[in-house]
Amino acid sequence: MENQNLNLLDRALGLDGPSEPWPLSGRVVLIEDCVETSGSFVLHQLVKRSLSPTSSNVIIFVAFANPFSHYDRILRKLGCNLVTQRDNKRFIFFDMLMLRCPDVDEGKSSEGGLVLLYEKILKTICGLPGDKKDYVTIMIDDISLVEVAANGGSDYVLDFLHYCHALTSEFDCSLITLNHEDIYSSMERPTLILQMEYLADILIKAEPLSTGLATDVHGQLTVLNKGTSHRLGRSGNKIHNFHYKLYVVLWRKKLVISIDKGYSSEKRSFRRTYHVNGRLGFWNLNTLCVTHLLNG
Amino acid sequence: MKAAQTPHKKEVPCVFGRPPQLPITKIIRLSAALLARHRRCSTPTAALSLPPRVCSLRPESLSCRLSTIYSWHFTGKTKLCSVDAAMATTKPRLSSFSRNLSAVSSSQTPGVKCGPNGTMFVSSGIADLDKILGGGFPLGSLVMVMEDAEAPHHMLLLRNFMSQGLVHGQPLLYASPSKDPRGFLGTLPSPASLKHDKSRDRESEQEKGLRIAWQYKKYMGENQPNFDSHRDNKQDYCNEFDLRKPLERHYFTRQRVNCVGIQDSKNLAALQEHCASFLAQHQRNDGSCALAGRIAIQSLCAPQCEHSNMDWEMLSFIKSLKGMVRSSNAVVVITFPPSLLSLSSTKRWQHMADTLLSVAAIPDEDKELAKLLSGYQDMVGLLNVHKVARLNTQVPFILEATTFSIKLQKRRFLVLECLNQAPVDGSSGSSYGTSGSCSGSSKAGTLDF
Numbered sequence A: 001m002e003n004q005n006l007n008l009l010d011r012a013l014g015l016d017g018p019s020e021p022w023p024l025s026g027r028v029v030l031i032e033d034c035v036e037t038s039g040s041f042v043l044h045q046l047v048k049r050s051l052s053p054t055s056s057n058v059i060i061f062v063a064f065a066n067p068f069s070h071y072d073r074i075l076r077k078l079g080c081n082l083v084t085q086r087d088n089k090r091f092i093f094f095d096m097l098m099l100r101c102p103d104v105d106e107g108k109s110s111e112g113g114l115v116l117l118y119e120k121i122l123k124t125i126c127g128l129p130g131d132k133k134d135y136v137t138i139m140i141d142d143i144s145l146v147e148v149a150a151n152g153g154s155d156y157v158l159d160f161l162h163y164c165h166a167l168t169s170e171f172d173c174s175l176i177t178l179n180h181e182d183i184y185s186s187m188e189r190p191t192l193i194l195q196m197e198y199l200a201d202i203l204i205k206a207e208p209l210s211t212g213l214a215t216d217v218h219g220q221l222t223v224l225n226k227g228t229s230h231r232l233g234r235s236g237n238k239i240h241n242f243h244y245k246l247y248v249v250l251w252r253k254k255l256v257i258s259i260d261k262g263y264s265s266e267k268r269s270f271r272r273t274y275h276v277n278g279r280l281g282f283w284n285l286n287t288l289c290v291t292h293l294l295n296g
Numbered sequence B: 001m002k003a004a005q006t007p008h009k010k011e012v013p014c015v016f017g018r019p020p021q022l023p024i025t026k027i028i029r030l031s032a033a034l035l036a037r038h039r040r041c042s043t044p045t046a047a048l049s050l051p052p053r054v055c056s057l058r059p060e061s062l063s064c065r066l067s068t069i070y071s072w073h074f075t076g077k078t079k080l081c082s083v084d085a086a087m088a089t090t091k092p093r094l095s096s097f098s099r100n101l102s103a104v105s106s107s108q109t110p111g112v113k114c115g116p117n118g119t120m121f122v123s124s125g126i127a128d129l130d131k132i133l134g135g136g137f138p139l140g141s142l143v144m145v146m147e148d149a150e151a152p153h154h155m156l157l158l159r160n161f162m163s164q165g166l167v168h169g170q171p172l173l174y175a176s177p178s179k180d181p182r183g184f185l186g187t188l189p190s191p192a193s194l195k196h197d198k199s200r201d202r203e204s205e206q207e208k209g210l211r212i213a214w215q216y217k218k219y220m221g222e223n224q225p226n227f228d229s230h231r232d233n234k235q236d237y238c239n240e241f242d243l244r245k246p247l248e249r250h251y252f253t254r255q256r257v258n259c260v261g262i263q264d265s266k267n268l269a270a271l272q273e274h275c276a277s278f279l280a281q282h283q284r285n286d287g288s289c290a291l292a293g294r295i296a297i298q299s300l301c302a303p304q305c306e307h308s309n310m311d312w313e314m315l316s317f318i319k320s321l322k323g324m325v326r327s328s329n330a331v332v333v334i335t336f337p338p339s340l341l342s343l344s345s346t347k348r349w350q351h352m353a354d355t356l357l358s359v360a361a362i363p364d365e366d367k368e369l370a371k372l373l374s375g376y377q378d379m380v381g382l383l384n385v386h387k388v389a390r391l392n393t394q395v396p397f398i399l400e401a402t403t404f405s406i407k408l409q410k411r412r413f414l415v416l417e418c419l420n421q422a423p424v425d426g427s428s429g430s431s432y433g434t435s436g437s438c439s440g441s442s443k444a445g446t447l448d449f
Helices: A010-011 A040-050 A066-080 A082-087 A106-126 A130-134 A145-149 A154-170 A193-201 B024-037 B067-070 B079-085 B103-108 B127-132 B153-165 B182-185 B196-207 B215-221 B231-237 B269-280 B311-326 B343-352 B365-371
Strands: A028-033 A058-063 A089-096 A138-143 A174-180 A202-207 A219-225 A238-247 A254-261 A282-285 A288-292 B012-015 B111-112 B120-122 B142-146 B172-176 B187-189 B240-246 B256-262 B293-295 B331-336 B354-359 B379-387 B401-411 B415-416
Touching: A010 A040, A010 A219, A010 A238, A028 A040, A040 A058, A040 A066, A040 A138, A058 A066, A058 A106, A058 B415, A066 A082, A066 A089, A082 A089, A082 B079, A089 A106, A106 A145, A106 A154, A130 B401, A138 A154, A145 A154, A145 A193, A145 B311, A145 B343, A154 A174, A154 A193, A154 B153, A174 A193, A174 B343, A288 B311, B127 B415, B142 B153, B142 B311, B142 B343, B153 B187, B153 B240, B153 B293, B153 B311, B153 B331, B153 B354, B153 B379, B172 B182, B172 B269, B182 B256, B240 B415, B256 B269, B269 B293, B269 B311, B269 B331, B311 B331, B311 B343
Parallel strands: A028 A174, A028 A202, A058 A089, A058 A138, A138 A174, B142 B331, B142 B354, B172 B256, B172 B293, B293 B331
Antiparallel strands: A202 A219, A219 A238, A238 A254, A282 A288, B111 B120, B187 B240, B354 B379, B379 B401, B401 B415
16 A cells, blocks of 8 residues: 555655655755745645654644644545644644744844744754654745744844754754745845755755646656765765646545656756656546556 | 336336426426336336435435436536446446535525635635636635736726625725725625626526536546536625626625725734734634625735835735634735835745735737737736635646636626637738737737748
């Protein structure tokens, strides 16, 4: 069952191997998206993978964009019950929707709010039982909203991110963040996004198709996996480029992300041929069964 | 029409087809009578074709002789069911897909209807826009409309939105940078008289008359169940507004409409307080939905307001507003002119919106556009749908087209239509340019051969 639900995205991220040790531990993942294509589905997929029964991950989810009910509903369709995971202390949700650093004292308070947030995260990690401490994943939904909460103090946001990054080496936890790339594309010196891209081990970009609107493809996904020495001696960058479509299977009430392989001409030199054994994603409509095949 | 074949050897009476005017209860009674008549035969079977949402008769107890009987189906939410039924071999599981939307939406408060993933919709005031967005504006969402500096088309959207709320008795909070926000209420349109509605109804009913399921392509392509098939409820949910007739004054009672001027206040704190107190009255409990509320904020970053150059202040206001509205039964519509904000600020605002629309003006006498698009003379402007709200779901809503033309029918009624290419003139031999999904600047280059 597990094999059937894996798809290209999981393989690109290296999640197709054994769940322990968690392949993403100690790594920083940055998800970039834009107005036309939202990248939050990658975040949901990662939540689902982290909370799979075979792994013993703990997720600290810092949400600035949506309330808990939103994620709960989505993950329920993916087959993961966040309420029980929250009760089992595997999913810790920080609702930051109303966080607003008061700007009475511009300098201190913005920083103050983020420092408190960091301390909260640190306290939560330290408060975990010993065995779970090794497999913590920190997810931040929407760095751009962290900036808004800090009243534009991107320096404070950067400091906060650097501190969180330090946690990845200290506690071997993984850091997954979502940011909107098109906000920074018009800036002269977008320090925040450049630094985040530099720090990230895995960079996932969701973009619309260059050809425009399509009914059966939602967008294209580029995964850049900067190799590290962890992975069995494999090094070197791997770039994968996919077209993706998200849909809901009404029959089984399950969302399956089917990611077809797309064509990317400019990245051809880096791309490895990807042989697939057949189905990587399938959707059912009652008795109809359509399988998506991949061809190099 | 209803046809009852005389039972032959196998004694199977068939009733198939359902004329739209005949109510379901009559069909059931008739079929029961037929069954009673054939009770004597050993295999009392009757082949019935019913819209799958009628589940009072268990289909398993009836054996279907002709699988094509299930090809008679009806519009609306039954589409998905009937495709399954037609494609399945023997036992159609009709009841597994039926959604009891009829039961839920009709008894609820008027003006609110249920949508997928536990969301509830309110109408935007424009029936075409509701259809485009898949039901309307979901409660708890933030809608942003990007204005065009050249034409005030966003006011049309805002007016219809506000009128719809007032007609349904939904409380309204209106904020505007003008000196007298209350004066704007005098320009709100009134619901059109019934005469016009009936004629529109009849023509749309004719096209939805009989449909045969051999056209599988139509239903395979659509994966969104259609929610507004209830003809009788449609009048209540979304009204047709006559832009020439002003709304009657009795709708503007004090407790329903609150107008706030944002020009004079130093920052957005006062507006935020107003919104907070308004939304506190519409808190979402897990129980039934009380009254939905609407907030309309016009031209939030208008230059005459003092806060217009405080980028982060405005962003933080929108963020807190979004946070508050998520947990309440209200919809917030904010219009803003993107040309007055920096590019990155504009992108931030766009990202914060759940539903993002933009209006564009079209020049009056553009010959090229007149050649490319049909009905150009009637067009008032263009509406672009950039983002559709995805509350509680991660599946984006795929639109058939993103650009629509805003037209005024008989100079009174606002309609949105897909862009259609004008018939190509044989002699000119050019212009294979625009298609329905072109983006706002539809000045596509003509192909010269």
